[in-house]
Amino acid sequence: MKESLIYGKKKVVTGNHAVSYGVLLSKAEVIAAYPITPQTQIVELLSEFCASGLLKAKFIKVESEHSAMAACVGAAATGCRTFTATSAHGLALMHEMLHWAVGGRLPIVLANVNRAMGPGWSVWTDQNDSLSQRDVGFVQFYCESNQEVLDTTIQAFKIAETCLIPVMLVLDAFVLSHTSEPVDIPYQEDVDKFLPPYKPKYFLDVNDPRAFGGLTSPDHYYEIRYKIEEAHRKALKVSEEVDNEFYQIFGRKYGVVESYQCEDAKLILVTSGTITGTARQVIDEERSKGKRVGLLKIRLFRPSPISQIKEILTKAEKVAVIDRNISFGHSGIFCQEIKSILYNEIRRPMVFGFVIGLGGRDVVPDDIREIIDFTYKADYPEEMVYFRGVRL
Amino acid sequence: MRWQFANDIKEYMNQGHLACPGCGGAYAMRLALKALGKNTIVVIPACCWSIIDGPFPLHCLEVPVYHTAFETAAVVASGIRAALDIKGKTDIEVLAFAGDGGTLDIGIQALSAACERNEKIIYACYDNEAYMNTGIQRSSATPYGAWTTTTPRENFKKERKKNISEIIAAHRIPYVATASIGFPDDLILKFKKAKEVKGTAFIHIFAPCPTGWRMAPELMIKISQLAVDCKIFPLYEVFDGVKYNINYQPKNIPVKEYLRLQGRFSHLTEKEIETIQKEVDDNWEILIKKTRI
Numbered sequence: 001m002k003e004s005l006i007y008g009k010k011k012v013v014t015g016n017h018a019v020s021y022g023v024l025l026s027k028a029e030v031i032a033a034y035p036i037t038p039q040t041q042i043v044e045l046l047s048e049f050c051a052s053g054l055l056k057a058k059f060i061k062v063e064s065e066h067s068a069m070a071a072c073v074g075a076a077a078t079g080c081r082t083f084t085a086t087s088a089h090g091l092a093l094m095h096e097m098l099h100w101a102v103g104g105r106l107p108i109v110l111a112n113v114n115r116a117m118g119p120g121w122s123v124w125t126d127q128n129d130s131l132s133q134r135d136v137g138f139v140q141f142y143c144e145s146n147q148e149v150l151d152t153t154i155q156a157f158k159i160a161e162t163c164l165i166p167v168m169l170v171l172d173a174f175v176l177s178h179t180s181e182p183v184d185i186p187y188q189e190d191v192d193k194f195l196p197p198y199k200p201k202y203f204l205d206v207n208d209p210r211a212f213g214g215l216t217s218p219d220h221y222y223e224i225r226y227k228i229e230e231a232h233r234k235a236l237k238v239s240e241e242v243d244n245e246f247y248q249i250f251g252r253k254y255g256v257v258e259s260y261q262c263e264d265a266k267l268i269l270v271t272s273g274t275i276t277g278t279a280r281q282v283i284d285e286e287r288s289k290g291k292r293v294g295l296l297k298i299r300l301f302r303p304s305p306i307s308q309i310k311e312i313l314t315k316a317e318k319v320a321v322i323d324r325n326i327s328f329g330h331s332g333i334f335c336q337e338i339k340s341i342l343y344n345e346i347r348r349p350m351v352f353g354f355v356i357g358l359g360g361r362d363v364v365p366d367d368i369r370e371i372i373d374f375t376y377k378a379d380y381p382e383e384m385v386y387f388r389g390v391r392l
Numbered sequence: 393m394r395w396q397f398a399n400d401i402k403e404y405m406n407q408g409h410l411a412c413p414g415c416g417g418a419y420a421m422r423l424a425l426k427a428l429g430k431n432t433i434v435v436i437p438a439c440c441w442s443i444i445d446g447p448f449p450l451h452c453l454e455v456p457v458y459h460t461a462f463e464t465a466a467v468v469a470s471g472i473r474a475a476l477d478i479k480g481k482t483d484i485e486v487l488a489f490a491g492d493g494g495t496l497d498i499g500i501q502a503l504s505a506a507c508e509r510n511e512k513i514i515y516a517c518y519d520n521e522a523y524m525n526t527g528i529q530r531s532s533a534t535p536y537g538a539w540t541t542t543t544p545r546e547n548f549k550k551e552r553k554k555n556i557s558e559i560i561a562a563h564r565i566p567y568v569a570t571a572s573i574g575f576p577d578d579l580i581l582k583f584k585k586a587k588e589v590k591g592t593a594f595i596h597i598f599a600p601c602p603t604g605w606r607m608a609p610e611l612m613i614k615i616s617q618l619a620v621d622c623k624i625f626p627l628y629e630v631f632d633g634v635k636y637n638i639n640y641q642p643k644n645i646p647v648k649e650y651l652r653l654q655g656r657f658s659h660l661t662e663k664e665i666e667t668i669q670k671e672v673d674d675n676w677e678i679l680i681k682k683t684r685i
Contacts, residue, residue: 030474058474062467063505070464070502074435074471077458080478082471096461204433204456204472206484211451213459220448 006054008187015176018146018183019085019111019169020045022153024055025191028109029080029198032060032071037123038173039087039113046083065090069097069108076106077212079203081157084108087173088115088129095133098166102137102228104213107160107167107198110138111153114273114324115173116359124360125173127273127325131301131333137228139167139235140301142272146181148299151252154191158242161198163235165228173360175274186250194249232303239300256300259312261287265294267375268313268349270321270338272298275363279322282368293372298334309341316349320375322368323385324357331355331385352381356388398576400426409452411444414609416599416616417518418444419573421489424516424595425455427583432485433476435469437499438462439491440525440601441518463498465490466506469513477512485514485587492519492533496556503594507563510591514583517556517594520601528604535624536671537664539656540604548659552671557596557630564633565592570625572598574616578627578639585629598625606655618650623676628683636683647672 006021013021019042023031031050033043049055060071065086072082086094091112101108112130116122130140139159143149149171156167171177204212216224239256247253258276261283262268271279276297286293296312298305313319319342323332330336335353342348352375357363367388374386404425411418417440425432432455436442442459445451460468465488472486490499495517503515522540523529530540532554543549561568567589571579579597586593598619602609619625621643629637647669651657660668 029478030471032471032474056478058478060470060474061509062470063501063508067464067467067502067505070460070467071471071474073460073464074458074468074473075475076471077468078433078472078475078479080475082475097464100461204458206431206433206456209454209456211445211448211453211457211459214445214451214457215443215447215459217447 006185008185010182010184012180013146013183014041014178014180015146015149015171016041016113016178017045018150019153019171020049021185022150023083024049025186025188026154026157026195027081028055028057028083030058030060030072030075030082031084032062032068032075032082033084034062034065034068034086034090036065036087036090038115038177039085039090039111042085042111065093066097069094069101072108073097073100073104073106076101076108077104077204079198079200081198082108085111087113088117091129091133092117095136098133098136098138101166105164105231107157107164109153109156109160110166110168112168112170113173113177114170122359123173125175125324126358126360130168130170131325133168134302134333137165137232139165139303141167141169141299142301143169143171143176144274144276144297146176147183147252148254149176150183150185151246151250151254154195155242155246158195159235159238162238162242163231165231165235170273172274190249194246236300236303236305254299256305257308257312258297258299260295260297262294262296262312262315264292265316266292267318267320267372268294268296268316269368269372270296270298270319270334272301272334273324275322275324275357278363278365279368282365282372286372291372304337304341306341309338310345313338313342313349314345314347318352318375319349320352320354320371322371323353323355324363326355326358335385350381352378353385354388355385396577397426397580398423402426404430404454406452406454408446408450409444410446411440412603412609414602414612415440415444416520416573416601416612417441417491419612420516420518420579420597420599423573423576423579424487424489424583425453427580428485428487428587430455431483432487433458433472435460435465435472435486435488437465437490437494438525439494441489443525462494464502465494465499466503466513466515469515470506470509470511473511473513488513488515490515490517491525492517492521493523493531496532496554503560504563507560507565507592507594510565512591514586514593514595516597518597518599520599520604521553522601522604524601524604537657537660537668539659545659557594560594561630561633565594566590566632567593568630570596570598570627572616572620572625572627574613574620575627575640582629604656607653611653615650615653618645621645622647622650623672624650626676626679628679634685636679636685638679638683
């Protein structure tokens with residue numbers, strides 16, 4: 001692949017390849033991955049980049065996702081910029097090593113293509129794979145477009161390396177992963193300016209022989225966890241700074257959340273991932289009919305942008321949270337998060353939770369309209385969670 | 393002659409480690425590092441060595457150590473290798489140092505994959521024939537006849553020990569060797585060879601656990617020599633998975649001499665001991681045949 005054909009051009013690429021270009025531009029040094037639909041194209045293209053010499057990285061073709069993350073752990077602990085990608089069962093298999101990456105304070109970047117968990121086997125999108133990893137301590141970004149995917153990949157390395165915390169960027173299966181959109185591929189020198197080489201303070205060094213991750217007594221473990229929490233709080237601030245810095249160079253920014261038409265809104269929808277794009281269109285229509293509706297897109301899920309969410313949502317009377325995931329026996333996971341953020345506010349909106357689109361079932365504008373109508377008319381959320389269109 | 397290298401005064405393992413008295417695994421590490429020297433990074437998965445190294449912020453080795461999850465020694469070592477290579481630090485060795493559980497059981501998938509990729513790492517398994525760190529539970533390295541807490545009384549282990557060296561040799565990696573802490577110079581020489589190999593080297597170390605074997609700690613060396621001399625644990629090398637070389641001619645001591653020193657075998661009847669003797673003799677014949685290929 002010729003360099004002149006890539007950099008500084010607008011290319012029509014899939015979400016998967018947007019990740020690959022992001023990793024290429026970020027000059028990852030070690031990549032370890034295992035194939036899984038719908039992620040595989042990410043690492044196939046990275047293999048091409050490595051084979052052609054365009055990306056000077058070591059690509060370890062491991063035998064499982066658990067080993068993919070373990071290899072990244074080893075490489076990152078030795079001071080390399082590392083990357084892996086996975087999906088659904090692959091992410092679930094990685095679970096133990098996700099903890100290791102966080103506890104080891106290793107700035108690994110992971111792209112997860114949101115895919116529903118089996119059984120029954122599904123390759124289509126929902127968020128239960130990544131949200132099941134909520135508490136491991138990865139930073140999590142949910143992306144709406146392929147441009148955002150590429151840009152978030154580059155930003156992810158910077159946030160990870162600044163805060164020494166791993167970052168997961170998440171994109172919807174097929175709706176983004178296999179859908180082509182025009183994407184601006186930045187110039188390498190601009191990315192180099194934004195993201196200098198990774199130079200860790202602590203790494204496996206034969207001239208300074210330390211032990212990493214050894215037996216830790218109750219005298220120390222608590223403080224080490226506290227420092228991870230501190231790193232997350234820092235990551236929230238850093239995510240905004242990095243986004244602003246990115247804007248200065250590339251002219252694009254996303255925010256940790258995005259408030260759309262929320263200023264005078266009585267009802268605010270809360271969305272993440274590609275449902276946001278559909279909702280945005282419906283909000284425009286409803287606004288033209290005079291309905292005071294707005295949209296809050298959650299881009300950064302962890303660390304939780306608590307004050308940003310509070311500031312936007314406390315002005316509304318009602319909030320409808322749309323979840324493409326479910327915590328069985330309770331409700332959608334974003335809905336729980338929003339409720340917990342708002343609970344202590346004296347003036348707080350009523351929160352309605354909707355679970356739709358599981359296993360990749362299409363979410364169309366009519367679904368969003370129904371949710372808006374329902375929430376508008378209801379006085380109180382009688383149910384913890386509402387399902388739409390269950391065909392029994 | 394046998395102690396020429398082992399008495400080399402340069403130590404990379406310090407006092408104050410947390411091993412039990414008579415720990416074969418602790419001595420195995422001490423010897424391995426004498427062979428490999430300062431330019432070594434050690435990967436330790438969950439095993440006794442997770443404890444032996446010492447609690448945070450202390451550690452007893454004069455080389456960097458990465459402690460990792462149970463099943464990941466070989467692949468974390470692969471990740472470190474890749475990182476060192478991309479940084480041009482090709483003069484640094486990566487040593488994965490795992491117990492038998494972490495090697496023969498939970499870690500075999502990642503180990504097999506690292507061998508298939510022929511990663512330039514040294515993988516050493518210090519085999520004390522059970523899950524000793526969790527308190528003596530049977531592993532696939534536990535031999536026939538042994539008592540453990542999960543093979544108690546008359547339910548002593550009825551299955552044979554998994555032959556890990558043969559499994560790894562079948563990957564056709566350049567170097568596989570067995571070693572015993574009762575033969576320190578042989579062990580050290582094998583680590584020195586492993587360092588020179590272009591690809592994966594696997595060393596299977598006989599490393600007794602007096603605590604788990606119900607045995608006096610001072611028998612640590614003696615039992616490690618007896619295991620070899622009664623052919624239970626022959627010392628040999630396999631080059632490229634096909635060329636076998638026996639390093640030491642055993643003295644043909646009956647297995648009974650080895651078994652009777654260990655409480656874990658104290659329940660065995662004469663008949664059961666005969667069964668073990670026959671299996672050991674048969675295995676030796678198979679090994680001899682392999683050297684003639």
